[in-house]
Amino acid sequence: MSPGAVAITGVGCVCAPGNNLPECMESLFRGERNFGAPTRFVSDNAAAFPVFEVADDLASLETRNTPVISRTGMLSLKAAFEAIGDSGLDRESLRSKRVGVCMGTTVGCVMNNETFYRAYLKGQDPDMADITRFLQSNPAAVVAREFDLTGPCQTIVNACSSSTDAIRTGTLWIKSGICDIVLAGGADEMSHVACTGFASLMITDSSPCKPFDRDRKGLNLGEGAAMVVLESEGVRRMRRKGARAFVLGSGASCDAYHLTAPHPDGRGLRRALGEAIASSGVETKEIAFVNAHGTGTQDNDRVESGVLRDMLPGVPFLSTKGYTGHTLGAAGAIEAVFTVACLERGRIPKSAGFSNPDPQLGVSPAEREMEIRGAVAVSESLAFGGHNGVLVLVMGGGPT
């Protein structure tokens, strides 16, 4: 194991496929796609843009956070409860350690409550509860308050790579000795503003998305959250706790090219992927599969497949956004925990939505469920602003 590896001792996930990670994986391997018209907001054009919502209204989730927090905050807690439970930790044991929280989000940090703003525009006196709720709902702060954690607390707003960057940041906090444990992940709720914004860019698909397919037309939005418990080797050994996986390496970069489009040659992604692989100490032939960003937009899929074709030729890849939709700031973490779960199963599901190879891409994602060979996998994210984030993960093992 690379000396820089950081253990993942717990995972949690909630998104359209399921309310926890086992449910999600069962759903993925059944090939289910739980999409529909948005139910959490009213849209002029709802039928045209299918979304992947979490069915649970989360009303039964018991939290110590008061007053009421946003749905993004509740999704964060849902994933955190599962991950902490999975790690065998509890509130008491967390309080006795140096625990940081690092969360990625997009919607969760934007003060754009529509109900409030419409009333404001009409010259009314809107209820300030909407603003108070926003101020109480910073995702990292919500998790820290819930568990009385007083270590570093950081919410990363790097658009669609936010939670890949959050997991990478968490590993750096562990490696630098700042923290014993970091709860790292991401969360985003379904947002009318985000849906409308992506539609204005004309990069949404009016049918279920088709990542890497010849006929792809764009993305569908989704919502959800995922969390990993990152743990120092010292604490893990003291607890005699096995790891579900290790973050072996990571990389991040800026394209320095355009506000919304990736660099046409994937300049930034190549760098981030190269750094991640180099820092992991693995050879490319050891990589069993790649959980790609794969949004289903023309630009993303062309650039990403070009980089994978050149840098990881022959390595199977898939996009799981055909099952989850694009969950924005949560996407990187959701895909990272899916990657861990696939390594444990030794299989990856088919890349949902793909059926027709695109001759311009030169490579195709997994057309059907397949067995994987090896214990190492890559999860990668590309984002608005030209951010790229890559994680190299390896299957875990016993307590030592």
Add this chain to the structure above:
Amino acid sequence: MRLLIQGMGVVGGFGCGTDALASALSSGHCAPRNASVKTSQGPLDIAVFFADASRLEEFVNKRSLRRVDHFSKMAILGSYLALQDAGKLEEDRSRMGMIIATGYGAARTTYTLLDSFVLDGETFASPTSFSNSVHNAAVAGVSTLLDITGPGLTVSQFEMSVASALITARCWLEEGSVDSVLFGAVDEYCDVLGYCWHRFFGERATSAHDMDPFNLDLQSAVPGEGASFFVLSRDDGGGSQYGCIENAHLGMVEQYTEGPDGDNTIFFIGADGHRECGAHYKRFLSGHSRTACYTPLYGSLPTGPAFDIAIAALSIKSGKVFPSPVKNKGPGNGADNEGRLPDSGSICCVKISNRGELGTVTLKA
């Protein structure tokens, strides 16, 4: 690991550039301007420390800025000023990373986007406003203009954003993935923020007044906006006129423990006139003899602590502690009487939220 401050660039209510900030520190005064806030009772005036980013045209062609919003303009200007100050405008930046801390992101553009479809319908939503409203748009804009291709990060943790983001900046330099970090903090005022100020703070928000941050029972905050940027690198022993960032820390105020220099530290208090934070600052101030506060020069904004870091760096450069614009008549009033740096050269910038979250950033000569 210590982070060397190689250069810095600031723009805020006090003006643009470190000279403007030093001038405001020397005069001890900065006057806010009035902004009109739309309320259900009609328009009201509110005092605001506005930042003017027009000097950006010294660095970037005006035409290439036509789709860049005020938030990003402040960030780009701060970045150019910091790189210029560090003598790094012409250097290759492929081994530079970039981090921006912000409390609210591009607030004006967020509401411009909402206007575009709330008023006219979804099909009229502005794609330009949507792209620019995303929190990391400023990092994207700066990195594109300056060809910064290392990692990029935007952190949003309200009042703790600056201390939190500095923790990660240090990790990047420690990890060795970058040789330097362009670190910035940006927040902007917008009409909706002014309206919220009016609703939350009533008369105290809308009447013209001076901030009185050491009067911890009084709501005297005046909203501010601006940007503070720093070029940070590993301390290779070469030193810097601005000193270095020794440490950044987050925690709760009741758990605060003294740094290694103890009483030999001066504390720059980030109290910015919010009464709801007063009790936490009282607790902190009671344990320290030397404090100063400069918020009346730049106003109240989540990323205000970055201005305090700039002021601390200027203090180290000049070898003196600037007088607080408002006298502290309570505990911790020792700084005003002395005007010199502690023997340790240690300055700790302190920010406390209304929930008692504490962020500290310690600089050393």
